[in-house]
Amino acid sequence: MTDGDIVNGLKKGKTKALEQLIDRYGAYVSSVISRILRGRNEDCRELSADVFLAVWENREKLRAENLKGYLGAAARNKAFNKLRNEREELPLEEDMIIFDEGEQPCEAVERKETALLVNRAVNGLEPITKELFLRHYYYGQSVAEAADALGLSLSAAKTRLCRGRQTLKEILLKEGYDYGEQNCENK
Amino acid sequence: MESKTVKISELLDDYTDNEFCIEGETEVQNEEIKDIVLKNVKKRGKPAKKIIIAAVAAAAALTAVMGAAAQRIIFTGLDGTDHGYYIDVNGNEYKYHHSSNTNMEAVVLEENGRLYLTADGGKTDITDLIDEETPYIYKCHDQPADVDNAENYIVIGGTPNEYGYDSYTLFDGEWGMSYAVRTIGPNDRLEMYDWEINGMKQLQSEGRLVGLDIEQIMEFSVNR
Numbered sequence: 235m236t237d238g239d240i241v242n243g244l245k246k247g248k249t250k251a252l253e254q255l256i257d258r259y260g261a262y263v264s265s266v267i268s269r270i271l272r273g274r275n276e277d278c279r280e281l282s283a284d285v286f287l288a289v290w291e292n293r294e295k296l297r298a299e300n301l302k303g304y305l306g307a308a309a310r311n312k313a314f315n316k317l318r319n320e321r322e323e324l325p326l327e328e329d330m331i332i333f334d335e336g337e338q339p340c341e342a343v344e345r346k347e348t349a350l351l352v353n354r355a356v357n358g359l360e361p362i363t364k365e366l367f368l369r370h371y372y373y374g375q376s377v378a379e380a381a382d383a384l385g386l387s388l389s390a391a392k393t394r395l396c397r398g399r400q401t402l403k404e405i406l407l408k409e410g411y412d413y414g415e416q417n418c419e420n421k
Numbered sequence: 422m423e424s425k426t427v428k429i430s431e432l433l434d435d436y437t438d439n440e441f442c443i444e445g446e447t448e449v450q451n452e453e454i455k456d457i458v459l460k461n462v463k464k465r466g467k468p469a470k471k472i473i474i475a476a477v478a479a480a481a482a483l484t485a486v487m488g489a490a491a492q493r494i495i496f497t498g499l500d501g502t503d504h505g506y507y508i509d510v511n512g513n514e515y516k517y518h519h520s521s522n523t524n525m526e527a528v529v530l531e532e533n534g535r536l537y538l539t540a541d542g543g544k545t546d547i548t549d550l551i552d553e554e555t556p557y558i559y560k561c562h563d564q565p566a567d568v569d570n571a572e573n574y575i576v577i578g579g580t581p582n583e584y585g586y587d588s589y590t591l592f593d594g595e596w597g598m599s600y601a602v603r604t605i606g607p608n609d610r611l612e613m614y615d616w617e618i619n620g621m622k623q624l625q626s627e628g629r630l631v632g633l634d635i636e637q638i639m640e641f642s643v644n645r
Contacts, residue, residue, distance in 0.1 A: 249462060253455055260451035266438070268447035279449045283457035290462055303437035310434065330426040352435040368441055371429045399429065 238298040245293055256286055259302060263309045269373045270313035281312045300349050314374060327370060327377050327395050331403045355405040363398040366391055528588075534581050551578050556620035574624060578616025587617055589624065 235254060243251025264282040271277055285308045289296065297304075359367060362384060369380035381391035530537045530544070538545045541562050551557045561573040577586040 249459060252458065252462070256451050256455050256458065260449075260454045261447075262442060264447045264449040264454065265442045268449070269442065273447075275448045278447055279453055279457070282449060282454045283461070286454060286458045287461055290458070300437065303435065306437055306442075307434040326430055329428050329430050331429060331432070332426050349435040349437075352432055353437060356433070356436050365441060368433075368436075368438060372433045372436065372438060373441075374430075402429070 236298070237301045241293075241296050241298040241301065244290070244296060247293075252286065252290055255289065259305050260286075262302065263305050266306050266309040266373075267313045270310065271316065277316060281316060282309070284312055285309050303349055303353075310372070317374070326374070327392065328399060329371065331399055331406070333403070333407075351406065351409050355402055355409060358405045359398055359401055362386075363394045363401075366394055367398045367402075370395065528575060528586050529577050529584060531581050531584065536577075536579075536581055536584055538575075538577060540575055547577060548581065551584075551616065552580060553578070554615040554619060556616040556623065558620060558623060572629075574629070576617065576620030576624070578614060578620065585614070587620060589629075 237258075240251050240255050240258070244255065260282065263285050264278055267281050267285075268274070268278045271281075285305060288308060289305070356364060356367065366380050366384055366386070369375045369383065370377055375383075377391050377395065378388055381388050384391070386394070528538070528540050529547075530539045535546055535548045536551070538547050538557065538559055540559060547557045556576045556578040559575045559577065561575060574589045575586050576589070577584070579585055
């Protein structure tokens with residue numbers, strides 16, 4: 235049973251396919267949410283169900299490619315919205331990469347699918363920086379919390395995050411990331 | 422100099438974590454998620470078209486307006502199913518029964534986004550003749566199975582996404598029986614549709630549905 239088979243079943247309105255999707259990715263979705271909500275099993279259970287209900291409601295638009303990534307993004311979105319609704323601030327350190335005019339993606343590189351490129355860029359970071367990066371920007375942990383988990387001082391963590399942002403930007407440009415096609419803010 | 426910013430937290434929506442996300446570190450079980458999801462899916466129904474017998478606001482309303490004495494009526498509809506209702510002396514209470522194998526397609530059929538009138542064994546594309554407000558009225562040649570000397574009219578309206586029909590059996594132009602079958606989305610409604618009301622008005626203007634107070638019917642259908 236491939237992801238494509240599951241998606242086809244969903245598009246035909248088969249609830250069996252929905253069960254198969256939950257069997258395959260339920261643990262992943264609930265783990266992503268649990269990390270962001272720091273446990274809270276009741277909320278985690280409810281939001282995980284919300285993710286799969288949203289998939290069911292929008293099944294006609296669903297694509298088999300990068301299904302796990304799609305579910306992960308949906309799970310993050312639900313969990314972050316929950317925190318925002320509870321007025322919990324998400325103070326992400328310098329949550330942006332700035333592309334100045336003239337810093338164009340490498341022309342020689344063939345444009346790649348954004349998901350593939352972002353995954354490659356993140357995986358290109360130094361291991362400890364990568365984990366720090368993901369704990370903070372992907373799972374919403376505070377810098378202090380992530381630093382503590384990795385045995386780093388706060389200042390060392392901030393330095394690593396700053397270096398990581400720069401490296402990520404360089405890799406993205408080198409790999410042909412077209413920020414012009416993304417949701418960018420003009421400054 | 423113009424610059425553009427990309428939010429890292431949003432950029433990471435395209436990232437799939439296969440490394441730090443430890444599956445099973447939460448106490449939430451897949452079966453628990455399934456239970457919640459499947460209950461909700463059943464409760465909401467499929468977003469796609471779903472065919473039901475509506476609560477028959479029109480029939481109940483018509484009955485109330487006619488002020489009938491206590492009676493029990495059971496008849497077989499054009500689609501071959503049994504329908505029945507009870508009316509008290511005030512005309513305000515009723516019950517409605519139907520078989521579970523209602524065959525909507527015996528009257529109207531949706532196919533590839535088009536609606537076809539299929540009564541009397543035909544197949545006429547009426548998609549462009551109807552909408553939320555505009556009905557298509559068809560006089561059936563086939564009589565209801567248990568009614569003699571009656572005329573049967575079908576009023577069809579709506580869109581391919583939400584359509585339905587009302588059926589009227591008339592004796593010398595006066596209302597005898599009525600029932601409605603509709604398609605609905607996730608949220609049913611009791612109010613009559615505009616195409617139903619306009620269908621009644623059109624039948625009246627042609628000298629049928631004699632003595633009917635449509636305003637009163639509309640009010641009854643909303644408030645019952």
